[in-house]
Amino acid sequence: MSMKTATIHRRCGGQKPEPAHGMPRRTGRCLTALSVALLAAGAGGAQAASPAASACPTQFFLSGQLALNPSFETLGSDGSPTCWTLGDPTPPPSAADGWFMHTSNDGDTVCSALVPSTAPGPAGQRMLVFRAGGNEGGVYQDHLELPPNKTYMFSVWVFVRRGQVAIASNGTVGGPVAWSTTQGEWEQLRVCTNSQFSTNSLVIYNQDPNGGEFAVDRAELREIPTLE
Numbered sequence: 001m002s003m004k005t006a007t008i009h010r011r012c013g014g015q016k017p018e019p020a021h022g023m024p025r026r027t028g029r030c031l032t033a034l035s036v037a038l039l040a041a042g043a044g045g046a047q048a049a050s051p052a053a054s055a056c057p058t059q060f061f062l063s064g065q066l067a068l069n070p071s072f073e074t075l076g077s078d079g080s081p082t083c084w085t086l087g088d089p090t091p092p093p094s095a096a097d098g099w100f101m102h103t104s105n106d107g108d109t110v111c112s113a114l115v116p117s118t119a120p121g122p123a124g125q126r127m128l129v130f131r132a133g134g135n136e137g138g139v140y141q142d143h144l145e146l147p148p149n150k151t152y153m154f155s156v157w158v159f160v161r162r163g164q165v166a167i168a169s170n171g172t173v174g175g176p177v178a179w180s181t182t183q184g185e186w187e188q189l190r191v192c193t194n195s196q197f198s199t200n201s202l203v204i205y206n207q208d209p210n211g212g213e214f215a216v217d218r219a220e221l222r223e224i225p226t227l228e
Contacts, residue, residue, distance in 0.1 A: 132212045154220065
């Protein structure tokens with residue numbers, strides 16, 4: 001794969017499909033093949049900066065960065081790589097501190113690893129790569145401390161090698177969702193909540209029933225003005 005020009009995709013409305021409630025577990029498998037492929041794809045690629053402030057919202061931010069370990073720089077408690085298979089303890093930490101892995105209702109194997117970042121713009125040294133054995137496998141970070149009467153923007157850069165990635169900022173049924181539209185290039189996804197839905201969890205997940213492989217970097221969570 002060769003790196004293409006980075007693109008942006010955002011959603012400020014729409015409904016999210018019901019998430020899986022099964023939680024993944026850990027095993028000793030690694031993500032070597034995925035890591036190598038993503039690094040090769042990103043080598044020498046264009047670095048197209050695209051601040052999350054450019055759209056969704058078009059207004060100013062009311063807070064600084066609220067996401068934890070947003071650039072996936074800090075290693076998780078289980079190290080890297082880390083995987084989960086049916087029968088392992090839950091909830092499983094991902095390879096990035098502050099982010100946990102989740103799986104499908106069928107309990108498909110999921111894996112994550114930290115590798116050198118190829119993300120465009122002011123990325124850190126690392127990115128998180130993830131392999132989902134089925135649909136709805138991904139990573140999440142809970143933010144139950146956020147006031148439900150305030151509104152927020154969640155954005156993240158994704159590189160989809162296989163499958164399709166969706167992001168959401170509400171861990172229950174309902175709320176805005178953004179979907180990836182391409183493979184083999186970095187793409188920025190964003191969702192903005194309004195007065196109808198609260199922000200309580202940052203969720204990045206594969207929605208292809210055949211599984212998926214993707215990388216994520218440069219997550220952002222910021223408070224925005226409430227428009228409706």
